[in-house]
Amino acid sequence: xxxxxxxxxxxxxxxxxxxxxxxxxxxxxxxxxxxxxxxxxxxxxxxxxxxxxxxxxxxxxxxxxxxxxxxxxxxxxxxxxxxxxxxxxxxxxxxxxxxxxxxxxxxxxxxxxxxxxxxxxxxxxxxxxxxxxxxxxxxxxxxxxxxxxxxxxxxxxxxxxxxxxxxxxxxxxxxxxxxxxxxxxxxxxxxxxxxxxxxxxxxxxxxxxxxxxxxxxxxxxxxxxxxxxxxxxxxxxxxxxxxxxxxxxxxxxxxxxxxxxxxxxxxxxxxxxxxxxxxxxxxxxxxxxxxxxxxxxxxxxxxxxxxxxxxxxxxxxxxxxxxxxxxxxxxxxxxxxxxxxxxxxxxxxxxxxxxxxxxxxxxxxxxxxxxxxxxxxxxxxxxxxxxxxxxxxxxxxxxxxxxxxxxxxxxxxxxxxxxxxxxxxxxxxxxxxxxxxxxxxxxxxxxxxxxxxxxxxxxxxxxxxxxxxxxxxxxxxxxxxxxxxxxxxxxxxxxxxxxxxxxxxxxxxxxxxxxxxxxxxxxxxxxxxxxxxxxxxxxxxxxxxxxxxxxxxxxxxxxxxxxxxxxxxxxxxxxxxxxxxxxxxxxxxxxxxxxxxxxxxxxxxxxxxxxxxxxxxxxxxxxxxxxxxxxxxxxxxxxxxxxxxxxxxxxxxxxx
Amino acid sequence: xxxxxxxxxxxxxxxxxxxxxxxxxxxxxxxxxxxxxxxxxxxxxxxxxxxxxxxxxxxxxxxxxxxxxxxxxxxxxxxxxxxxxxxxxxxxxxxxxxxxxxxxxxxxxxxxxxxxxxxxxxxxxxxxxxxxxxxxxxxxxxxxxxxxxxxxxxxxxxxxxxxxxxxxxxxxxxxxxxxxxxxx
Numbered sequence: 088x089x090x091x092x093x094x095x096x097x098x099x100x101x102x103x104x105x106x107x108x109x110x111x112x113x114x115x116x117x118x119x120x121x122x123x124x125x126x127x128x129x130x131x132x133x134x135x136x137x138x139x140x141x142x143x144x145x146x147x148x149x150x151x152x153x154x155x156x157x158x159x160x161x162x163x164x165x166x167x168x169x170x171x172x173x174x175x176x177x178x179x180x181x182x183x184x185x186x187x188x189x190x191x192x193x194x195x196x197x198x199x200x201x202x203x204x205x206x207x208x209x210x211x212x213x214x215x216x217x218x219x220x221x222x223x224x225x226x227x228x229x230x231x232x233x234x235x236x237x238x239x240x241x242x243x244x245x246x247x248x249x250x251x252x253x254x255x256x257x258x259x260x261x262x263x264x265x266x267x268x269x270x271x272x273x274x275x276x277x278x279x280x281x282x283x284x285x286x287x288x289x290x291x292x293x294x295x296x297x298x299x300x301x302x303x304x305x306x307x308x309x310x311x312x313x314x315x316x317x318x319x320x321x322x323x324x325x326x327x328x329x330x331x332x333x334x335x336x337x338x339x340x341x342x343x344x345x346x347x348x349x350x351x352x353x354x355x356x357x358x359x360x361x362x363x364x365x366x367x368x369x370x371x372x373x374x375x376x377x378x379x380x381x382x383x384x385x386x387x388x389x390x391x392x393x394x395x396x397x398x399x400x401x402x403x404x405x406x407x408x409x410x411x412x413x414x415x416x417x418x419x420x421x422x423x424x425x426x427x428x429x430x431x432x433x434x435x436x437x438x439x440x441x442x443x444x445x446x447x448x449x450x451x452x453x454x455x456x457x458x459x460x461x462x463x464x465x466x467x468x469x470x471x472x473x474x475x476x477x478x479x480x481x482x483x484x485x486x487x488x489x490x491x492x493x494x495x496x497x498x499x500x501x502x503x504x505x506x507x508x509x510x511x512x513x514x515x516x517x518x519x520x521x522x523x524x525x526x527x528x529x530x531x532x533x534x535x536x537x538x539x540x541x542x543x544x545x546x547x548x549x550x551x552x553x554x555x556x557x558x559x560x561x562x563x564x565x566x567x568x569x570x571x572x573x574x575x576x577x578x579x580x581x582x583x584x585x586x587x588x589x590x591x592x593x594x595x596x597x598x599x600x601x602x603x604x605x606x607x608x609x610x611x612x613x614x615x616x617x618x619x620x621x622x623x624x625x626x627x628x629x630x631x632x633x634x635x636x637x638x639x640x641x642x643x644x645x646x647x648x649x650x651x652x653x654x655x656x657x658x659x660x661x662x663x664x665x666x667x668x669x670x671x672x673x674x675x676x677x678x679x680x681x682x683x684x685x686x687x688x689x690x691x692x693x694x695x696x697x698x699x700x701x702x703x704x705x706x707x708x709x710x711x712x713x714x715x716x717x718x719x720x721x722x723x724x725x726x727x728x729x730x731x732x733x734x735x736x737x738x739x740x741x742x743x
Numbered sequence: 744x745x746x747x748x749x750x751x752x753x754x755x756x757x758x759x760x761x762x763x764x765x766x767x768x769x770x771x772x773x774x775x776x777x778x779x780x781x782x783x784x785x786x787x788x789x790x791x792x793x794x795x796x797x798x799x800x801x802x803x804x805x806x807x808x809x810x811x812x813x814x815x816x817x818x819x820x821x822x823x824x825x826x827x828x829x830x831x832x833x834x835x836x837x838x839x840x841x842x843x844x845x846x847x848x849x850x851x852x853x854x855x856x857x858x859x860x861x862x863x864x865x866x867x868x869x870x871x872x873x874x875x876x877x878x879x880x881x882x883x884x885x886x887x888x889x890x891x892x893x894x895x896x897x898x899x900x901x902x903x904x905x906x907x908x909x910x911x912x913x914x915x916x917x918x919x920x921x922x923x924x925x926x927x
Binding site: 323360364367368371379396398399402405406409410413414416417420421457460461463464467469470474602604605606682684685687692694 | 746749750753754756757760761763764766767768769770771774775779787825826827828830831832835862865866879883886888
């Protein structure tokens with residue numbers, strides 16, 4: 088009964104989405120206030136219907152209703168409760184339903200929090216979101232229904248892929264999806280602006296908080312995914328340039344560019360066409376990321392098994408969404424004339440440079456990811472690996488990082504480079520000292536460059552607040568008073584930029600990682616980088632749905648005991664699959680990372696890593712996401728009617 | 744810029760998207776006909792002669808180049824590294840092949856010579872000759888997918904078989920042994 092209710096709620100959502108796609112857009116076109124006013128209600132209705140539908144799916148999973156095909160295929164009665172719930176999005180049908188749910192939540196959010204938008208704009212934004220929703224919901228209902236029944240029901244389900252039975256991955260998809268789909272809102276704003284034929288500072292101000300929220304979530308989602316790959320796959324790395332990882336990186340790069348170019352629209356009414364294109368491009372990349380990966384074309388560890396028929400359906404949907412918006416763009420964009428002009432050396436100029444570099448990195452990664460596909464079209468089979476990405480991405484990062492800190496201290500409109508650089512002399516000096524010390528210590532140029540860049544980014548990020556507070560130039564109490572008066576966005580951006588520096592430091596630290604693969608008999612010790620790993624015992628253990636082989640490893644450093652770790656190999660009985668469960672001891676500055684491989688002649692094959700600064704990679708991403716969230720708390724993004732906002736923009740423009 | 748050029752420029756994103764979409768369409772159609780398998784590892788070098796290379800040896804042994812491989816073929820060419828867990832796991836199988844009398848030559852891939860030497864001491868040395876490809880350039884010519892990876896070179900110096908991943912008893916039984924009968 089419950090699955091049928093869920094199925095019905097899904098069908099209801101399709102109907103509401105269809106109404107949401109048609110009525111508000113028609114109303115905005117005809118200037119009919121009643122139709123336009125229907126938009127928020129429809130968006131909320133669709134959201135509630137899908138929430139109910141998803142709740143039914145979770146319910147079916149929790150009570151082990153194996154008469155539902157999807158549950159029988161992906162769950163089992165012995166699976167822990169947490170994974171029964173999170174398993175609902177660990178498969179194709181469920182993940183697409185979650186995708187639709189989050190899209191509906193985006194529409195609902197615009198309905199709820201968009202009260203101050205002019206009603207034609209709001210109606211158009213919600214209408215565009217409705218169009219996208221209607222397409223994907225129709226796909227869910229007709230080609231990928233998670234509520235299909237199975238009769239007779241099996242006694243037990245097939246269980247879930249054991250790699251997914253992990254708390255890190257359990258929450259990775261919702262966060263990542265929220266990031267991906269969050270970019271549907273800037274996309275809808277861009278399409279609405281094209282329909283209206285108008286982009287101004289107010290538009291930039293409305294788009295920015297949504298972009299910022301989506302960007303923060305996507306940053307967090309990517310970090311969670313990379314963290315999972317680090318500790319669950321047991322390969323010792325944190326980023327493998329796998330097509331699925333790249334698929335999440337591409338919208339992040341485009342979204343970061345969008346975030347910055349929207350500032351220029353808001354403050355200076357320039358870069359309008361470019362920003363619209365970025366908004367369309369970011370969401371298009373998100374769509375391609377989620378769906379082409381799922382269509383089974385790409386070879387990846389993450390791909391769910393999907394029939395090519397579904398792939399064709401998805402491709403047609405993507406063609407409709409992306410194609411129609413790009414055609415609309417080609418016809419309506421020429422009307423957008425920039426009003427603000429600026430010199431090449433100015434805050435806008437560096438933001439343009441930032442956009443050019445970010446989009447170059449995006450293009451390079453896109454090329455590397457899709458090149459094997461295109462060569463396959465011409466009958467050739469090849470793969471593009473990490474060496475390509477490292478050779479192409481790293482050189483582009485150098486000017487990007489260099490410009491990042493400089494851009495933040497440049498004034499708008501027109502600037503002189505020299506005074507700005509003089510404000511950064513201490514950051515440059517510190518970065519050079521750090522790079523020199525590291526180079527002297529480890530004799531590794533890339534590592535030294537990485538640490539130098541990290542110092543430059545972190546200190547450069549502080550340069551703007553320091554300049555604004557006139558720290559070290561006025562008495563400290565004055566500076567403190569100025570600090571209280573600064574808008575949240577200043578702190579947010581400084582923290583987010585510093586967060587990137589922390590991540591870069593982590594990546595630079597990982598170039599110094601030490602590893603050892605050894606066969607150790609119980610009672611014997613392996614040595615790595617001053618640490619002694621003693622294998623105390625090898626024994627069997629069992630979990631709720633697996634049996635395990637566990638190694639007890641005592642780690643000492645110069646005779647001082649640090650920890651006893653238990654890396655294991657888990658054998659999941661139903662799926663007949665073995666996973667390595669790494670054990671990691673971290674003190675915040677280095678990880679001791681241990682993996683139990685196979686066994687040979689009574690010896691355990693161990694993979695031991697000492698990873699300096701590894702946790703900083705994800706901690707930095709968290710800092711970036713928090714910086715974004717802090718900017719969201721800025722009063723300027725929340726208050727004021729549109730007309731008032733526009734006046735405010737002028738005031739701030741003058742003040743800065 | 745004339746209005747026409749401007750319009751053409753603004754249509755460019757659509758053009759790119761359309762090309763990308765058509766490529767996907769072609770692949771999906773082939774996937775449906777079973778003519779395309781995204782999970783197959785490409786074997787561009789199988790059936791071709793050993794690529795040209797010359798590598799230094801792992802001390803104290805001497806290195807080798809293409810000519811020497813041709814002189815001693817047929818043989819197995821195995822790429823490995825000390826940092827790779829499956830390489831340690833396939834060591835048992837390689838030792839077994841060595842006992843069968845099959846010449847195995849090793850190439851150390853992206854690894855320090857010291858680490859590779861220690862690895863061989865730990866896990867046993869199944870190789871008659873070991874060369875070092877520390878920058879990994881020769882591996883690119885071979886189209887290496889990752890380590891461990893094994894190639895069978897026949898008497899004429901043609902690469903006849905490539906296995907990406909660790910060798911196991913079943914791989915040797917089902918794939919390598921039949922090929923050895925043909926090519927040695």
